Amino acid sequence: MKLQRKNRLRALSLGAVAVTGALTLTACGSDDTGGGSAGGSSAPANSKIDCGDAKGQLLADGSSAQKNAIDAWVKQYTASCKSVQINYKGSGSGAGITAFTQGQVAFAGSDSALKPEEVTASKEVCKGGQGIDLPMVGGPIAVGYNVPGVDSLVLDAKTLALIFDSKITNWNDKAIKALNPDAKLPDLKIQPYHRSDESGTTDNFTKYLIAAAPDNWKYEGGKAWQAKGGQSAQGSSGVAQGVKETKGAISYMELSYAKDGMSTVDIKTGATEPVKATVENATKAISEAQVVGTGKDLALKLNYTPTAEGAYPITLVTYEIVCDKGNKADTLPATKSFLTYIASEDGQGLLADAGYAPMPEEIITKVRSTISGLS
């Protein structure tokens, strides 16, 4: 019997090894859509990029929403400034800010401006200064839907709020019909998808609902979805996949994900014509934003209820977060040089190809002057 027990033990330990092996093999989802190839495969050296005395490795981390834009910039920039390596990890805004306040990265990317307690924490790494927000990348949050036979759809903030709160549950609902008199709306269950992970996209989408439909969206808002009901999936690619494979599904996502197998909703604002989710329309809406940051901080307050023609109301702005004073001496030249490039006309010009919206002129001018004063 001894031998037998030994064998069983071996079998058990084999099983245990298999369990632990399989558990450690898990990995993380990524939001990459590959849109970062906007820079083209062979980026020629750009004479307008001022490398200065930048050299060495520049580490950055943060928002995955702007990762494709950063990738496109890095490709262009490092083609000109070969002595700099830039490594932007898109592990999420929260992780990026934490890495920044712990002094692990030179700058962070974030979907939302620094909170007061984060500014306080940043004072420890920014000797004599503090962390500031530089708005750099904008983008429309598209509402994608999958309803067979309906190629164009108009919704307003109120109907969107009711749909995502599971109050309107069928596509042939009166409220949707009223906005789309010509569409053939089927008798189909609406399946609203939201993000199961915490996300700046959720934050901005719900901010829009709160601002534009305060009577129909009673939730507090934030990066975590708060309404009950509906479906959820992880990451922008997850919700996009969910919409594609589910008839009757609708969800919000960055514009670059809303393609193949879904259409995007035109939003009825105060303007005469419903507004399509495009990069230009997003920039128009962002230009109505107000700078609410104090001092060198350029945090924006977006206007979610624009009434101008062709201003798309559901937008997202991501920030680069750096120290206004007290940046590390060995990374300051590279940081400054890279940020100067991405805020330049050239840098902002790359954004539209990657599915992002450039910052409007009056905002980016302020960003440029702030960058030139970094120390």
Next chain:
Amino acid sequence: MDISTTKDTPLPSTPPPPAAEEKRAARGATRPGDRIFLGLSRGSGIFLLAIMAAIAVFLSYRAVLAIGKDEGNFFTTFEWNPTGNPPVFGIAVLAFGTIVSSIIAMAIAVPVAVGIALFITHYAPRKLGGPIAYVVDLLAAVPSIVYGLWGALVLVPQLDGLYGWLNDYLGWTGIFEWQGGAPRSMLTVGILLAIMILPIITNVSREVFRQVPQMHEEAALALGATRWEVIRMAVLPFGRSGVISASMLGLGRALGETMAVAMVLSSSFEINLSLLDPGGGTFAQNIASKFSEATEMGRDALIASGLVLFVITLLVNGAARLIIARRKEFSGANA
């Protein structure tokens, strides 16, 4: 072996006669190699305990920090908003989802795994049994993220039919009521987990069934038992404790599975009585989903939920050991 017993024997400068060497070898180690090895292995043991203690202290400390700030009840709140003002979070939904999805997985996987193991060891011709065992082993080598991808892209779109059928015939129970949402629910997670834990349970059960003494089986055959009766009277009683421990290994994986669940489940902080409607969540899935954007407070809250999962896993393992220890006495197989 205690070193102190050999301390009084001085190291001989010349090779001792063979008889003396034999005697010394039997008493214990005095050579440098032995002492180094003893030191290394003892050090490893202590190191492991120290690491475990450090992890436990760290986790408990962070968890206590988070729970101290929690304005809701940590065990009964149906919400997860640690960064809210005030912070409110609770593990009720996660505990429910973790346990329910694991129970579904076990209910599907254990009978199938025992069936496969019996087929391989007692029914299949040797030529067929080998390859089947090999394929089952391969299932264990697939990383869980791949199961997640497969589940989200292939399995979920295929389940509408099954869900409709369950709703038609079993919908009256309430547990199998379906509102027509995409099938990204606890039942789908359970099915996926069942496939993932199948190879572990099958492998261990197979090994156990193979150990059944030939004498028992032949004795049963000699008494005129059919093959099914042999399995029922000789094989299954002998293998019971082994199958239970195999199931517990599988349950451990099901409880802690992360990415596959995160990719397939439509998570939300509510408990649905129906297994077919989206909603719910599990500990590991929630940590994976919330971690990347979590602030310090959010991370502490996630660590607190991880501690609860740790305790649940400990309880499950303890229960399994109790069952096995008790069964051993009655089965008569471990003589």
